[in-house]
Amino acid sequence: MHPYSQDLKQQIRTVRDWPKTGVNFRDITPLLQNPSQFRKLIDLLVHRYQSMHLDAVAAVDARGFIIGAPLAYALGVSFVPVRKSGKLPFSTVKSAYNLEYGQAEVELHTDAFAAGAKVLLIDDLLATGGTLLAGIELIQALGAQVVEAAVLVELSELGGREKLAAAKVPVFGVCAFNESE
Numbered sequence: 277m278h279p280y281s282q283d284l285k286q287q288i289r290t291v292r293d294w295p296k297t298g299v300n301f302r303d304i305t306p307l308l309q310n311p312s313q314f315r316k317l318i319d320l321l322v323h324r325y326q327s328m329h330l331d332a333v334a335a336v337d338a339r340g341f342i343i344g345a346p347l348a349y350a351l352g353v354s355f356v357p358v359r360k361s362g363k364l365p366f367s368t369v370k371s372a373y374n375l376e377y378g379q380a381e382v383e384l385h386t387d388a389f390a391a392g393a394k395v396l397l398i399d400d401l402l403a404t405g406g407t408l409l410a411g412i413e414l415i416q417a418l419g420a421q422v423v424e425a426a427v428l429v430e431l432s433e434l435g436g437r438e439k440l441a442a443a444k445v446p447v448f449g450v451c452a453f454n455e456s457e
C-alpha cells in the first residue's frame with residue numbers, strides 16, 4: 277500500500293443507499309475540496325507514471341476527467357476523454373456495459389491515438405469493472421496499448437480487478453473499500 281493511501285482514503289465519504297437502496301456510494305468530493313490531499317493524489321500518480329513513457333492519459337466521463345486531466349498536464353502527454361454516448365462530435369467507436377446501478381455506453385473518437393500509442397486509462401473508481409473494460413476495448417480497437425488502468429478507489433468485493441485481469445491489463449488502485457466499511 278502506498279504511504280499516502282490511508283490519508284487519501286480518509287477523505288472519501290460513504291453515502292449509504294445512494295443512488296439506490298443497498299449501494300454504498302463512495303463520494304470523492306471531500307478529497308477534491310482539500311487542496312493538499314488532491315495534490316497528494318496527483319503527485320502520487322505523476323510519480324508512478326512519469327518514467328513509463330506514456331503517450332496519452334485517457335479518462336472516463338465524468339469523474340475520471342477530474343483526475344485524468346491534471347495528470348496528463350503534469351506528465352506532459354495527451355489527454356483523451358472517453359465520453360458517455362452522444363457527446364463526441366466526430367466519428368466514434370462505442371461500447372455498452374452494465375453498472376452497479378444501471379447501464380451506460382462509452383465512446384472514443386476514432387482519431388484519439390497514434391497507432392501503437394501507450395495509454396494509461398484513469399477513472400475515479402473501480403466497482404464491477406464494466407466501465408474500465410469498455411474503455412480498454414475501445415482503446416485497443418483503435419490500435420493503442422493500455423499499459424495500466426488506475427483508479428483512486430477500488431471496491432474490492434465487486435469483482436472489477438478479476439474482470440480486468442481477463443483483459444490482461446494491470447490495475448492500480450490507490451485505496452480500497454470493503455462492503456462493510
Ligand SMILES: O=P(O)(O)OC[C@H]1O[C@H](OP(=O)(O)OP(=O)(O)O)[C@H](O)[C@@H]1O
Pocket residue numbers: 336337338339340374375376380399400401402403404405406407408436
Ligand atoms: O466499475 P463499474 O461497475 O463500471 O463502475 C464504475 C464507474 O461508475 C461511476 O461512473 P458513473 O457511470 O456513475 O458516472 P459519472 O462519472 O458520470 O458520475 C464511476 O465514476 C466509474 O466510472
Ligand SMILES: Nc1ncnc2[nH]cnc12
Pocket residue numbers: 299300301302303375376377401403431
Ligand atoms: N459504490 C459506488 N460509489 C461511487 N461510484 C460508483 N460507481 C459504481 N459504484 C459506485
